[in-house]
Amino acid sequence: MTTHSVEAFRQKNVLLGGEWQENEQGNRITLDSPSSGEDIGSVPALNEAEVDKAVEAARGAQKQWQKTPLHERKQLLLRWADKLEENKEAIGTVIMQEVAKKKSSAVDEVVRTADFIRHTAEEGVRINGELLTGDSYNGGPAGKTAQVSRVPLGVVLAIAPFNYPLNLSASKIAPALMTGNSVIFKPATQGSLSGIMMMETLEEAGLPKGLVNVTTGRGSEIGDVLVTHDGIDQISFTGGSGTGISMAEKAGMVPMVLELGGKDPAIVLEDADLDKAAKEITGGAFSYSGQRCTAIKRVLVKEEAADELVAKLKEKVEALSVGKPEDDADITPLINDKGADYLQGLIDDTIADGAEVTTENKRDGRLFSPVLFDHVSTESRIAWEEPFGPVLPVIRVKDEDEAVKIANDSEYGLQASVFTQDINTAHRIADELEVGSVQVNGKTSRGPDHFPFLGVKNSGMGVQGVRYSLLSYTREKVTVINQ
Numbered sequence: 001m002t003t004h005s006v007e008a009f010r011q012k013n014v015l016l017g018g019e020w021q022e023n024e025q026g027n028r029i030t031l032d033s034p035s036s037g038e039d040i041g042s043v044p045a046l047n048e049a050e051v052d053k054a055v056e057a058a059r060g061a062q063k064q065w066q067k068t069p070l071h072e073r074k075q076l077l078l079r080w081a082d083k084l085e086e087n088k089e090a091i092g093t094v095i096m097q098e099v100a101k102k103k104s105s106a107v108d109e110v111v112r113t114a115d116f117i118r119h120t121a122e123e124g125v126r127i128n129g130e131l132l133t134g135d136s137y138n139g140g141p142a143g144k145t146a147q148v149s150r151v152p153l154g155v156v157l158a159i160a161p162f163n164y165p166l167n168l169s170a171s172k173i174a175p176a177l178m179t180g181n182s183v184i185f186k187p188a189t190q191g192s193l194s195g196i197m198m199m200e201t202l203e204e205a206g207l208p209k210g211l212v213n214v215t216t217g218r219g220s221e222i223g224d225v226l227v228t229h230d231g232i233d234q235i236s237f238t239g240g241s242g243t244g245i246s247m248a249e250k251a252g253m254v255p256m257v258l259e260l261g262g263k264d265p266a267i268v269l270e271d272a273d274l275d276k277a278a279k280e281i282t283g284g285a286f287s288y289s290g291q292r293c294t295a296i297k298r299v300l301v302k303e304e305a306a307d308e309l310v311a312k313l314k315e316k317v318e319a320l321s322v323g324k325p326e327d328d329a330d331i332t333p334l335i336n337d338k339g340a341d342y343l344q345g346l347i348d349d350t351i352a353d354g355a356e357v358t359t360e361n362k363r364d365g366r367l368f369s370p371v372l373f374d375h376v377s378t379e380s381r382i383a384w385e386e387p388f389g390p391v392l393p394v395i396r397v398k399d400e401d402e403a404v405k406i407a408n409d410s411e412y413g414l415q416a417s418v419f420t421q422d423i424n425t426a427h428r429i430a431d432e433l434e435v436g437s438v439q440v441n442g443k444t445s446r447g448p449d450h451f452p453f454l455g456v457k458n459s460g461m462g463v464q465g466v467r468y469s470l471l472s473y474t475r476e477k478v479t480v481i482n483q
């Protein structure tokens with residue numbers, strides 16, 4: 001990719017077996033901008049035979065790549081990160097156009113992704129096995145040693161969601177490559193243009209032919225083909241819980257890392273710094289219009305602090321700008337009509353259930369004003385369901401135990417925040433919460449990207465985060481020497 005001019009319509013092809021190709025019948029999927037509704041580009045709609053071809057190419061390329069010295073793999077990743085960052089404006093613009101993320105955040109995502117790739121390259125050369133001696137086990141022989149190496153799994157299927165089309169793709173692809181695997185990359189359709197541009201930079205960096213293959217297409221046509229393909233050795237999926245769980249049922253004995261949905265609570269106690277809590281909660285709940293797995297999706301506040309917290313939240317929520325991603329508005333149109341209509345249903349039901357709407361409740365197509373609800377009942381759907389939009393329910397609780405119970409009654413277990421000035425209370429509550437991570441006095445979030453990131457219950461399986469991801473794409477291989 002020598003230039004990344006932002007032309008009006010991008011007709012992209014996919015990398016299959018080292019060549020940029022389209023579907024053999026010329027079938028394509030057209031993407032529209034969630035913000036303007038205009039067509040912004042198209043990608044091939046691959047068929048089953050083309051998926052087979054992608055997997056075959058990946059299997060072939062992996063054998064050689066596994067033998068490529070680690071320091072050479074590291075250099076490829078470092079070159080890739082540089083190429084990506086050089087193109088941050090152009091790729092950021094495409095992210096902005098295809099997922100309606102505000103411009104500054106879209107460009108930040110490109111830089112964050114380049115940083116992730118660099119950190120993965122640095123950490124990847126430090127993943128080593130171990131040596132065990134037989135006589136460290138009771139009665140074991142001294143002349144027996146086990147050389148435990150870490151070897152790649154083979155072909156990794158990386159399936160990414162729309163909301164962080166670069167970061168959540170590279171956070172699978174980079175560690176998979178670094179540990180000697182090849183990759184089948186299935187971007188979300190809305191997100192595939194920037195995903196393909198990222199692959200163009202990887203190819204420019206010197207990607208061996210066939211090592212990464214991109215499969216775009218309709219989930220109904222190629223989803224199951226990919227997931228049940230006997231040439232796939234690992235699946236790394238980020239997306240909705242329903243999609244991930246049904247995928248896990250179909251995939252059988254293939255190792256998987258699943259990062260799924262969430263209903264992250266922010267628990268606020270009466271001794272909390274309420275200014276800080278309001279700032280963190282507003283950022284956590286409304287950035288990228290609430291379309292984040294780790295968005296704060298409910299506030300559980302002690303009755304004593306509730307009036308003051310709600311007043312502070314209302315002020316901050318009302319200060320959020322609503323508009324177009326190119327104007328860098330805080331709240332931008334949702335990804336599609338289905339998501340917008342689902343959110344509208346949740347808002348309507350919450351009002352019908354008697355909650356108080358404290359802010360403006362306005363909708364223009366896919367664009368919603370941010371809504372803060374107070375006095376939400378646990379009988380309401382919004383107490384449990386993931387809105388994936390700019391709405392935040394406040395549920396008032398009488399004590400810590402009630403807050404913990406409501407937090408844990410969820411089907412999800414991604415993250416939770418606890419706001420209190422008492423570190424002992426924070427620890428006590430954190431210990432009780434059934435989630436992957438607890439943030440004390442901070443918003444829920446994935447980064448920095450080398451922290452372990454995981455969900456429990458219907459929020460996921462396995463762990464991501466640079467070192468943890470590297471390990472998840474390898475397995476132990478034991479060679480026992482008997483002297």
Ligand SMILES: NC(=O)c1ccc[n+]([C@@H]2O[C@H](COP(=O)([O-])OP(=O)(O)OC[C@H]3O[C@@H](n4cnc5c(N)ncnc54)[C@H](O)[C@@H]3O)[C@@H](O)[C@H]2O)c1
Nearest residue numbers: 160161162187188219223224239240243259260261262293
């Ligand atoms: N826990 C996390 O790390 C994390 C991060 C971001 C998003 N998410 C979750 O993702 C969801 C939003 O993203 P989305 O709408 O893109 O999710 P989604 O589940 O609709 O799609 C995710 C990906 O799966 C693909 N897909 C869909 N059906 C498939 C099938 N049958 N076989 C194979 N692939 C299939 C899609 O094309 C897309 O690439 C939210 O629930 C959010 O919480 C989780």
